[in-house]
Amino acid sequence: MTEAPPASADCTPHRLRWWIAVAFAGAFLLIVGARWMVVRRFGNDLPFHDQWNAEAVDVLRPHWSGGSIWPGLWRANNEHRTVWTRLLAVGLADLDGQWNARTQLALNAVLAALAALTVPALFRRSLPLSGLALVLVVATIGAALPLAWETAQWGLLSAFQLLVLFGLAHLALTWAADRCDWRWGLGTLAGIASLGTMGSGFASALASVALASWRLLRERDASASVQRFLLLTLGVNLALALVGFALVAPAPHHAAMRAHSLFTFLRGFGRVFAWPETNPLFGIAFVLPFVAVLAAGSRRRRLEKPDAMFGAVLAWYGAQAIALALARGGEPWPFPPRYHDLLALGLVLGLVCLLRLFAALRGPRTMLAGGLVLAGWLVVVGHGWHARFTEVRVNQLLEQRAALQVAQVNAVRAYLTSGNRTTLVDEPATRFLHQDTNLLADLLDNAGIRAHLPPAVRFPLRFEPEATESRNYAAFVVPPEAEQIYRAAAWRVTPTATEAARFVSEPIPAAALPLLRLRVHGEVRPGAASLQTVDVTGRIRLQLERALVSPDR
Numbered sequence: 001m002t003e004a005p006p007a008s009a010d011c012t013p014h015r016l017r018w019w020i021a022v023a024f025a026g027a028f029l030l031i032v033g034a035r036w037m038v039v040r041r042f043g044n045d046l047p048f049h050d051q052w053n054a055e056a057v058d059v060l061r062p063h064w065s066g067g068s069i070w071p072g073l074w075r076a077n078n079e080h081r082t083v084w085t086r087l088l089a090v091g092l093a094d095l096d097g098q099w100n101a102r103t104q105l106a107l108n109a110v111l112a113a114l115a116a117l118t119v120p121a122l123f124r125r126s127l128p129l130s131g132l133a134l135v136l137v138v139a140t141i142g143a144a145l146p147l148a149w150e151t152a153q154w155g156l157l158s159a160f161q162l163l164v165l166f167g168l169a170h171l172a173l174t175w176a177a178d179r180c181d182w183r184w185g186l187g188t189l190a191g192i193a194s195l196g197t198m199g200s201g202f203a204s205a206l207a208s209v210a211l212a213s214w215r216l217l218r219e220r221d222a223s224a225s226v227q228r229f230l231l232l233t234l235g236v237n238l239a240l241a242l243v244g245f246a247l248v249a250p251a252p253h254h255a256a257m258r259a260h261s262l263f264t265f266l267r268g269f270g271r272v273f274a275w276p277e278t279n280p281l282f283g284i285a286f287v288l289p290f291v292a293v294l295a296a297g298s299r300r301r302r303l304e305k306p307d308a309m310f311g312a313v314l315a316w317y318g319a320q321a322i323a324l325a326l327a328r329g330g331e332p333w334p335f336p337p338r339y340h341d342l343l344a345l346g347l348v349l350g351l352v353c354l355l356r357l358f359a360a361l362r363g364p365r366t367m368l369a370g371g372l373v374l375a376g377w378l379v380v381v382g383h384g385w386h387a388r389f390t391e392v393r394v395n396q397l398l399e400q401r402a403a404l405q406v407a408q409v410n411a412v413r414a415y416l417t418s419g420n421r422t423t424l425v426d427e428p429a430t431r432f433l434h435q436d437t438n439l440l441a442d443l444l445d446n447a448g449i450r451a452h453l454p455p456a457v458r459f460p461l462r463f464e465p466e467a468t469e470s471r472n473y474a475a476f477v478v479p480p481e482a483e484q485i486y487r488a489a490a491w492r493v494t495p496t497a498t499e500a501a502r503f504v505s506e507p508i509p510a511a512a513l514p515l516l517r518l519r520v521h522g523e524v525r526p527g528a529a530s531l532q533t534v535d536v537t538g539r540i541r542l543q544l545e546r547a548l549v550s551p552d553r
Contacts, residue, residue, distance in 0.1 A: 027117060027136055027139070028113045031116055031117075031144045039109065041398075042149075044153065044405040044406075045409075046408055046456050047099060048154050048155070051101065053077070058075050058086060060448070061448060064448025064451070065446075073196075076251075079198075079250075080197075081247050085197075089155070092104060098455070099452045104156075109152075115160075115341065115345070117140075126310070131358075134351065142347055142348065142385075146398070147276070147394065148341045150337045152398070160198070166201070167197075167201065169187065171316060175208075178229050191208070192240065199323070202240060203319035205238070208233060208237040209234060212237065214298070216230050267280050267329060272335075272346065273346065276381060277384040286350055289350050290317075292353070293357065314353075355374075404432060409457055412424070415444060425437050
């Protein structure tokens, strides 16, 4: 590993540290804001695709039916065990009172910003100020551009962000010191948690095994305490890697996507490092900084703590690249957008490698050559970003997916209104919710799922009077802004002070009004509606002591 300039570690002036903190905060807000804008414009309340199996079937239905969610937490979703994503779905649904994909997408944007800034934050001290600024800019642009646009419409994709956060936390805490202290314990817990993110969650354990093995071979003269630390770290992480590998589930329906030859594997591996370009040949050039940094570190007898940690992170990303090439190398087209956040992280790691190599250069000619290489790298990356954003027509793809989700919402609302399953069968878009429309209908009929459906598929309330013991009331007209009714007031536990559900009757003597009945068409949660009597001036004349709401559906 090339040595970083030592002056940037603890000698940073106090005022400068504040400016660095402000820069990180600004980058975080910029990424979150950019992603929230995409969610607001193209997102949807209705959960999408695998969410109906991985969340509704596996955890939400048993949770709201009084059962245990434990078996469903570890159930395979394709090759993955998305434990934390399912726990987030349950927690957000309970906190929000509804199973709303838009809430998940808003949280995913925050997780994406944290994941994108993890590498600049971990290695900020090993970079000069100008290099840190460049890394921060590249990381921010890579995460703020809507190239990973699927994450703005698919709540389940928090698994990609959690994979990065838990994996890098595992490495950073495990190798923070050469002793098994509280940081090592937290790092081990993060490594265990990483197994519940995606199928490649054990990559951080593999990276720790590789680093511990290398250090045991190279640092034979280390103290007994360091040797014990390395042996324990090797043993624990080897066990984690074996458990993680055993947890990877077979997915026969993904067989066509996998690399089925050395050529398809190398093509997929090249695409990982070539991103944002799509030609695998760019991957040959982009992987060279990784190889050079690892080769330089392997020649050294002893590594400093930041260098060892950086080597572990590079090994972790290399394992992720191998896993992605194996799983998706058989596809002749570029990787789907959901992988782009992980690929952007590799881009940032490549830039850090270039800057570390550049810092080790001596002499004006070599520094000029290094500067030209760095400039060329930035030009290629900028071209790739522009190509991915324009040639792929991100806005058009987002609009197409948004239109698909509108069709899904209409079909689900039609079924909820009529109970006719052909409304789901006849709409091809519902296949992207669940391929088995009968199972989808069963889920929508489940009392717990139906009670927590998001506003997009709830239909407006319709009130009509019934005969009371005193007289018949004239029919009341439903306000034209009915769509606004259920969004603004009808589905809140504490209704707002609106006129959405206000009806005026003929003047009636109080003595002739023992009972008032209103028929409600729609779904009203218990406690979500209340009744008051109001006079012509708008003042509450009589607070009804008891209001029973009994929907007809």
